[in-house]
Amino acid sequence: MSEKKRLLGMTLNELKAVAAEAGLPGFAAKQMADWLYKKRVSSIDEMTNISLAKRNWLSDSYEIGKVPPVDFQKSVDGTIKYLYPAGPGNFVESVYIPTSDRATLCVSSQVGCKMNCLFCMTGKQGFTKNLSANEILNQIQALPENDELTNLVFMGMGEPLDNTDELFKVLEILTAPYGYAWSPKRITVSTIGAKGLKRFLDESDCHLAVSLHSPYPAERLSLMSVEKAFPMHGVLDLIRQYDFTHQRRVSFEYIVFKGLNDSVQHAKALAGLLKDIPCRVNLIRFHAIPNVPLQTSDLSKMEAFRDILNDRGVTCTIRASRGEDIFAACGMLSTAKKEKENK
Structure with missing residues (x-):
């Protein structure tokens, strides 16, 4: 059958x-x-x-194809990580993050990831498949807290712009009058700078978040192999061609690693790199993952880094760390589930 x-x-x-x-x-x-x-x-x-x-x-x-989560973990801070089936033996995660004034869901777009960034647990899984529009949207539709959602971030497992056709179907459904009828301003797509970036900039009004993690190409390459195929300077040059002063916003994600990219020199170089782009920089604490030697930077270092950028005209904030007690870094729960199923 x-x-x-x-x-x-x-x-x-x-x-x-x-x-x-x-x-x-x-x-x-x-x-x-x-x-x-x-x-x-x-x-x-x-x-x-x-x-x-x-x-x-x-x-x-x-x-209908609406499938409930098969597992979840709840943090003491209210963050909930949900695990959804994605075909035989495959699972993906989404993370629900409630705060006093909003409720955000981080959504996955792939099973595993091709990009294999050094600091990312999902990349250690390797790549299995792109999620279908059904499997992406199901994370939103089947979320027990669906009625509470105010914002969506495509920042879960996988690289969204490596799965553009299915991503764009979901973005259409989320924003079209026949669908959820959400404002694009409630949706952010995060990328490390993949091949679908120009299409996204041309066809979508949703916000953009770009992972940088270093202002120096060689150092970024040591963290993110995508730097070789899609160099940071080319990504930034493309972004400069679009208007981010009105409806749409661009931000840059910067995971801060102890003794690697948290120096005064790094902060000044990053400020110089972004000074002509209306943007925000989000500093993110590193969630440790197994068998990776990277360490979390000290809060005092992060605050000094933030202050240098703000003093030089680049808006910078330190993102509050959520769900550390449930290993909210993407890929941890799905990896454990897959290993258990394969025993």
């Missing part, structure tokens, strides 16, 4: 094709979208403005 196709994650145009296949009028696609993305139903039977006969026909070949 062939596997049923999943409606969750389909765009309006894709739903129109389903409606045509079922012999339904064109407006039925909008009805299905309402049930999927506004009412968030779990079964085709709940689509009561579609005839019973057509619902039965749809159910023979299709399902």
Whole structure:
């Protein structure tokens, strides 16, 4: 018996094709979208403005495709890491981060990652597959705290701009009137500077976050092999061609490693590198991962680093560290689950 196709994650145009296949009028696609993305139903039977006969026909070949998390870990600070199935033997994580004024979800886009950054647990898994639009959106739709969400960050497992086709389907559904109808200002896509960056800048109004981690190309290459294929200076030159002074915002992520990239010299070089780009720099404490010698920088060093950038006109903040007691660094929970399943 062939596997049923999943409606969750389909765009309006894709739903129109389903409606045509079922012999339904064109407006039925909008009805299905309402049930999927506004009412968030779990079964085709709940689509009561579609005839019973057509619902039965749809159910023979299709399902909603909303799958609950299979595991979770909750931190003392309220952060919750959820684990979702992503095909046989595969799992991905999303991290729910509530604060006093917002609730943010970090969403995964791949099982594993091709980029193999030195400091990233997901990269140690190697690359298995791109997530489908269904598997990406399911992390949002099946989230127990879905009604509380105010912001989304594509900063979980994987490189979002290495999976652009499926990412763009999800961004369309999240922002289109037929879907979630979210403002793009509630969504940030994080990247290390992959091949899909220009497409994202041309086609999306969502915010952009770029991982830098060093102002020096050779040192960045030692941390991130992507520097060879997509050099930092080329990424920054591309960003300079776009307007980040109004609706859309660009920020730069900078994980601070003890004795490696936390010096006064690094801070001054980073300020010089970014001085002509309207942006924010987020300093991030390193979450230690197994078999990696990198260490977390001292808070006093991070504060001095922040102050140098602010004094030189580059807005800089230290991001509050969340979920350390549950190993909130991406890839930890999914790696443990996969190893357990393979025993």
